[in-house]
Amino acid sequence: DADVTQTPRNRITKTGKRIMLECSQTKGHDRMYWYRQDPGLGLRLIYYSFDVKDINKGEISDGYSVSRQAQAKFSLSLESAIPNQTALYFCATSETSGGARETQYFGPGTRLLVL
C-alpha cells in the first residue's frame, strides 16, 4: 500500500556499520511492526509497537533496536550490522485488535545486503 512507505528500498552496507530503516504510514494506525523475510522461513517478527509509548520484542529482536518517534513513524536500527542480517525487511501496520481491524498492511520492503 502507498499508505505505508519504507526508506531506503535497497541498501548495501558493510559489517559493523550502523544503519537505520525507516517506516512511515498515513493510515492513522496505532500498531506498527517490523518483520524480516528469509527464503523458507517466512515472515519473522522483530519488534512491534501498539502505540507510541509501547515497544515490544518479537521472536528475533537480538541485534536490532527500534524507535517509535510518532504514531506515524517506526524506525528499525541495526547497531552493528552482520552478514546474517542480510534479508528483506517489511514494516506493517494494523488498526487495533478485533476483527477486520487486525488486518496488517505492509510497506514495499527494504532489501538489505550486509557485506
Add this chain to the structure above:
Amino acid sequence: GQQVMQIPQYQHVQEGEDFTTYCNSSTTLSNIQWYKQRPGGHPVFLIQLVKSGEVKKQKRLTFQFGEAKKNSSLHITATQTTDVGTYFCAGKRQSGNTGKLIFGQGTTLQVKP
C-alpha cells in the same frame, strides 16, 4: 513457543490444475488470516477466518478454518498464471492474547502456462 507450520513450501502446477496449501498451529487460534505476496512484492491481505469450521470463498479461492481452530487451508480451483506468488497464513493465539500474528513459512506457487 507457538508455531505455525505451512506445507508445502513449494508447489509447481500446470495452469488449470488445482492447488492447496495447509496451515497447522501448535496451539488454538482465535483467528487466522491469509496473505498473498506476488514476486517482488509485499504481502497483501486476502481474508480472515474467525469461527470454528468456517469456510469462505473468493472466486476460485476457498479458505477453511478447522473445527479445533488449529488448522486452515487455502484451495485454488483451476489455477491461472495470475495466481503465482507466495501464500502465507498467519494465526493469532487464542490464550494470553498479545495481538501478534504468527506467520507460517509460506507456500510458493508456480503456474506453468
